[in-house]
Amino acid sequence: MAETSRAQRRGIEPAKTDAVIPAELRDARRWFAEMVVARRFEEEAERAFRRGKIGGYLHVYTGQEAVAAGWLAELRDDDIFFTAYRDHAHALFRGTPPGAVMAELFGKATGVAKGKGGSMHLFDVPRGFYGGYGIVGGHIPLATGAAYALRYSGTDRICLCFLGDGAMNNAAFHEPLNMAGLWGRDGLCPIVYIVENNQYGMGTAVDRASAVTDLASRFEAYGVEHERADGMDFLAVRALARRAIERVRGTGRPYAVEMLTYRFAGHGAADLFQPYRSKEEIAKARGHDPIAILERRLREAGVLTEADVARIHEEATAAVAQAVRFAEESPAPGADELSTDIYA
Amino acid sequence: MPELSYRDALRTTLIEEMDRDRSVVLMGEDIGLYQGTFRVTADLLDRYGPRRVIDTPISELGFIGAAIGMAMLGLRPVVEVMTWNFSLLAMDQIVNNAAKIRYFSGGQVDVPLVIRGPNGAGVQLSAQHSQSLEALYGHIPGLRVVAPATPAEARGLLRTAIRSRDPVIFLENAALYGLKGEVPADGEFALPFGRAEVARRGRDVTVVAYSRMLHVALAASDRLSAEGIQAEVINLRTLRPLDVRTVAESVGRTHRAVVVQEQWRLFGAAAEIAASIYEQAFDQLDAPVERVTGADVPMPYARNLELLALPHEEDIIRAVKKTLYRS
Numbered sequence: 001m002a003e004t005s006r007a008q009r010r011g012i013e014p015a016k017t018d019a020v021i022p023a024e025l026r027d028a029r030r031w032f033a034e035m036v037v038a039r040r041f042e043e044e045a046e047r048a049f050r051r052g053k054i055g056g057y058l059h060v061y062t063g064q065e066a067v068a069a070g071w072l073a074e075l076r077d078d079d080i081f082f083t084a085y086r087d088h089a090h091a092l093f094r095g096t097p098p099g100a101v102m103a104e105l106f107g108k109a110t111g112v113a114k115g116k117g118g119s120m121h122l123f124d125v126p127r128g129f130y131g132g133y134g135i136v137g138g139h140i141p142l143a144t145g146a147a148y149a150l151r152y153s154g155t156d157r158i159c160l161c162f163l164g165d166g167a168m169n170n171a172a173f174h175e176p177l178n179m180a181g182l183w184g185r186d187g188l189c190p191i192v193y194i195v196e197n198n199q200y201g202m203g204t205a206v207d208r209a210s211a212v213t214d215l216a217s218r219f220e221a222y223g224v225e226h227e228r229a230d231g232m233d234f235l236a237v238r239a240l241a242r243r244a245i246e247r248v249r250g251t252g253r254p255y256a257v258e259m260l261t262y263r264f265a266g267h268g269a270a271d272l273f274q275p276y277r278s279k280e281e282i283a284k285a286r287g288h289d290p291i292a293i294l295e296r297r298l299r300e301a302g303v304l305t306e307a308d309v310a311r312i313h314e315e316a317t318a319a320v321a322q323a324v325r326f327a328e329e330s331p332a333p334g335a336d337e338l339s340t341d342i343y344a
Numbered sequence: 345m346p347e348l349s350y351r352d353a354l355r356t357t358l359i360e361e362m363d364r365d366r367s368v369v370l371m372g373e374d375i376g377l378y379q380g381t382f383r384v385t386a387d388l389l390d391r392y393g394p395r396r397v398i399d400t401p402i403s404e405l406g407f408i409g410a411a412i413g414m415a416m417l418g419l420r421p422v423v424e425v426m427t428w429n430f431s432l433l434a435m436d437q438i439v440n441n442a443a444k445i446r447y448f449s450g451g452q453v454d455v456p457l458v459i460r461g462p463n464g465a466g467v468q469l470s471a472q473h474s475q476s477l478e479a480l481y482g483h484i485p486g487l488r489v490v491a492p493a494t495p496a497e498a499r500g501l502l503r504t505a506i507r508s509r510d511p512v513i514f515l516e517n518a519a520l521y522g523l524k525g526e527v528p529a530d531g532e533f534a535l536p537f538g539r540a541e542v543a544r545r546g547r548d549v550t551v552v553a554y555s556r557m558l559h560v561a562l563a564a565s566d567r568l569s570a571e572g573i574q575a576e577v578i579n580l581r582t583l584r585p586l587d588v589r590t591v592a593e594s595v596g597r598t599h600r601a602v603v604v605q606e607q608w609r610l611f612g613a614a615a616e617i618a619a620s621i622y623e624q625a626f627d628q629l630d631a632p633v634e635r636v637t638g639a640d641v642p643m644p645y646a647r648n649l650e651l652l653a654l655p656h657e658e659d660i661i662r663a664v665k666k667t668l669y670r671s
Contacts, residue, residue: 138441148413
């Protein structure tokens with residue numbers, strides 16, 4: 001699949017004789033490398049934020065990598081997706097060059113949106129990424145309408161809508177979900193809602209914000225089939241994604257998945273003290289690091305060696321350093337860009 | 345030229361554009377089976393089927409947001425809000441998504457969306473159903489704001505709106521739906537945005553108006569004419585873009601200006617237009633610009649109070665005379 005070749009383009013080569021490795025694991029090894037790049041990317045972004053190179057808000061994806069990676073690994077090249085503001089890894093996994101993402105964070109002309117959107121509004125429409133959105137829940141109606149448009153136009157393309165647990169308490173969740181349920185009856189809403197339940201909406205734990213903590217069950221109200229699953233094991237996420245996407249593509253009916261995951265970092269770069277959770281809780285969660293889990297599974301399967309891992313980390317560090325350099329050396333947008341792109 | 349009602353001018357233009365372009369779809373509350381609250385979409389469900397004429401639940405945020413998503417994927421949704429009052433439920437979608445996606449994506453995606461429906465006061469609909477919201481939307485970069493006053497404008501501006509690549513706030517007026525007027529039959533007839541019309545020539549004072557207030561301004565001008573005062577009436581047609589040039593040129597001829605709006609006075613469209621006149625034509629003015637506006641109150645129910653809250657011909661006549669230092 002095309003996503004595989006993206007990893008190859010970044011120079012991450014297989015470590016073993018491919019013939020003896022099952023195709024799926026060989027591909028997973030490349031996704032392991034992608035996840036390491038995403039992790040390094042977020043670490044460098046946080047550093048750049050502290051250096052004052054990145055302004056505004058910065059929400060990193062550390063800890064949740066298996067979710068976006070697992071789903072985007074199964075998304076066809078002509079499919080589309082929407083997400084919220086914790087969106088860097090989604091762009092990277094879809095193949096947006098790390099330099100263009102970092103340059104956007106730096107507010108540079110070479111960024112994916114010419115420096116006009118910033119961290120929360122990454123877009124890569126040619127790759128089917130219809131945006132990161134900063135108002136919690138606000139993108140859910142867009143994704144629902146987009147799914148309708150795909151089927152209305154007579155294609156079998158589908159839409160993924162990533163959202164956080166916090167977005168489920170918003171009218172922008174409930175209204176379009178009801179419409180998705182209605183449209184799905186006629187096979188006109190090929191969408192998967194992927195709830196990335198990282199346990200906190202900013203600093204408010206799920207059980208303090210939602211009267212029902214089995215979040216998947218809330219889709220029941222709208223006639224949208226749903227399930228709840230572990231979001232930390234890439235191979236399991238990917239298997240689920242394959243099944244769900246195939247089903248949605250075939251039926252035109254919406255599907256929903258609650259992925260149980262965890263945000264290792266604070267809500268944003270300014271969330272330094274995190275008074276809403278304990279250090280012990282974070283340490284315990286870090287014991288289930290999605291990157292470590294995938295590494296272990298691939299090592300056990302014999303498709304990844306210690307030397308491979310070291311090399312993958314080294315290459316990721318180099319790729320991200322290059323992205324930072326590119327962002328730093330890129331020019332700021334020209335003053336003439338202030339008033340362009342407002343009207344067509 | 346055939347004569348059509350404002351309602352039929354809208355409806356026939358929808359039909360022409362839907363026949364021409366399959367990407368045009370309609371959405372809204374009770375626009376299909378019920379035939380539309382003001383019957384602008386009457387019979388269209390039968391003509392085009394439920395995939396193109398989509399009856400929605402009462403979920404303004406949900407269906408306006410969904411229409412934005414459809415537009416991003418290349419459809420041209422025309423969404424009916426039963427009245428613009430209900431658009432407040434979708435304010436975040438309109439302001440934070442429709443208006444801004446093109447900009448914050450660096451121009452990667454268009455939002456060719458029309459949201460249409462009646463704006464302004466009816467008769468005794470009271471506080472929640474009588475609002476004029478053009479200043480709210482006129483404030484937002486990324487939106488187009490259109491307010492047709494006649495059947496021909498309804499037709500010409502709706503066609504431009506549907507074919508536009510930008511989100512358009514299309515403000516109709518319930519009192520105008522039955523208004524009849526000559527309408528060009530040409531299926532390509534369109535009026536450009538940002539071009540005001542001189543609706544009546546006059547040398548003594550410029551009266552600026554739009555939507556229903558145009559008709560009030562014209563009626564006031566007729567009465568002034570009987571007193572020997574010739575008002576030039578400018579019909580704005582669109583508020584964003586705003587044709588300041590046509591207004592300023594008129595003021596250059598008359599040296600006096602009255603701006604009329606139905607909405608509340610503070611921070612309203614008339615304030616913006618008056619400020620533009622001061623900026624563009626200050627030296628031409630022989631008197632301060634006068635504003636005729638609705639009262640600064642929530643709309644009352646009682647008919648006598650409602651009449652007090654709305655601008656009338658007498659208010660315009662009084663304002664015109666004030667600019668002429670006559671009483």
